[in-house]
Amino acid sequence: MIRPDSNLILEISNLHASVEDQPILRGVNLKVRAGEIHAVMGRNGSGKSTLSKVIAGHPAYTVTSGSVSFQGKDLLAMEPEERARTGVFLGFQYPVEIPGVSNLEFLRVATNIRRQQTGEEELDTFEFEDLVQTRLQMVQMNPNFLERSVNEGFSGGEKKRNEILQMALLEPIIAILDETDSGLDIDALRVVASGVNQLSKPSTATLLITHYQRLLNEIIPDYVHVMSSGKILRTGGKELAIELEQSGYDWIEQTVTSKEGH
């Protein structure tokens, strides 16, 4: 939902970042306001996932210049855990398996950390179980997965549901979902998309990173950005995703190159 007067949540300015001295992001600019859903599209290696990891603070990536402001605060000065506490959520493309760490206990610890930050009371084991049951329904997830180790032995679809379950429990201000649609069949995609739609509020924002338009049939974006070579080449509405689906990424790269040539 576009409301020009709504609060600016995330402002990325001329962001450059590299991994092992290899530049990946080469000047990303993006503004995300409360209530908005943005989709970032692009071919493999365009820098989409790097952008999500840099926002979340992955230690393998070095920001070489530029800034990221989250609700007016310098996000890049914060540790990854501080970013999460203040309301930045990254839904992983490949959620990590952590043998030996109970999923239920992990979810409870993470939820209580976030609740501390928002001034809410911490939940004890029983209270948390009540909360998690309601959130499980949102993503139609089998409660047995709570008893297992974090993501261990989960199918691709269950891992993604577990990511959205975490989002539902942590109630972030901005959710960055990195290829949440990858590896999902159409039914699972609808369940995950429905969860994301239910969690979208006028006070929060969503950044969807995806290759394909099909996710955007389920979660309607307000803006679509196309990335190439570490930059946002073009921004448009939902129709841009449809054009991309029909004409491919070559089309947009050629369009931009020919405009630059004139």
Place this chain on the structure above:
Amino acid sequence: MAACRQWVEYLPPPDGVLEKCQRISRQALMNFGLPTHELEAWRLTDLNRLKEILNLPISAKDNELKIKTNESFVKAPNNIVQIIIDPLKNPLESTNLPTGFKVLSSKELQEKLDQSKLYDSINENWTIALNHASTEQILALKIEGKELPPLELVIPSQAGFFSPTRVILLLEKNTKLDLLQVVSGSENSAQSHLIDIEVGQDAELQHNFIALGGGQASLLAQIAVNQMNGSNYSFAALQHGWALSRLEPRINQLNGKAKTKLKGLQISNGKQQLATHSSVQFNGPEGQLEQLQKTAASESSHCIFNGEINVPQIAQKTNAAQLSRNLLLSNRARIDTKPELEIVADDVRCTHGATISNLQEEELFYLQSRGIKAETATSLLLKAYCQEILNNFHVDASRWFDINNLLARIK
């Protein structure tokens, strides 16, 4: 050699039921001298620390025993038979043994010592010789029954002294027992502990071994187990906090068709050196082994694992798996791990593997991205890593250590 000679000369004259053991062992020690790095079994051991052990006086009667844990933990629940092993006292002075537990008479004990290959092993193994040269008391029990209470053997230390302790347990046919041993070191104590266990036909023993040191404490311990056919022996050990510790589980499946599980965890920090030298001998067909050794080495510490498995011609259809998994948490820490499989039989399945790595960056980041501090995330991952071994500990064993406190020391 001079260090050993001097140490032996300081010992009181051989005496009592163990007189013959003492005499043979002292001679063996004088012949051996101190182990050297040229001996494969001692190649990585900190020999200076070993030498320091021989500089300590033998534990004295008037010194207070120290159990380095919360006092409230020491008290055993009513359903547990707890025996505190003081190197100079009869450990059964203040313990009433329940039905199923019987002390071996002097005659039975002497027969047992003479029957076994003990006198040969003294001349082959420095750790055994050291223990037998100095041990004056021995706890020897014959155990029989299926509904027995758990047995807990507590082996405290004396700061500034060398304490040798020796135990023999004979599990009769079809017997089922849970055994917990707790060895506790403090300050500059040194302990030599030797336990011989016979697991009778179709008998089952769940053996937990907790070795928690402190300060400059040292421990040399050997667990010698003979398994009869149909028997089931599970050993789970935790080592932490010793300036020098060396645990030697030596399992002998006497006539095959036995099952052995060995699970070990070494958690080291500071300048500790923790070692496990295991040996499994299959002397009959259809024996099974499942072995998992884990270490987490931080700061400037050193962890050693040497896993010997012997499968001679007679041990056809042996099924053995050994895995050594190691976490190297600092670039100043050191881990040496060595599988040592000698397989002569041709119809067997023997697997082994070893990995050394640091904590996975992606796992840490995943937890941090959910608001969990880096330090807490590290502790969570370490605990998860240890849990695979700790799951093998009996619920009563957890009274003796708090894994969260222990891991909080790991940087």
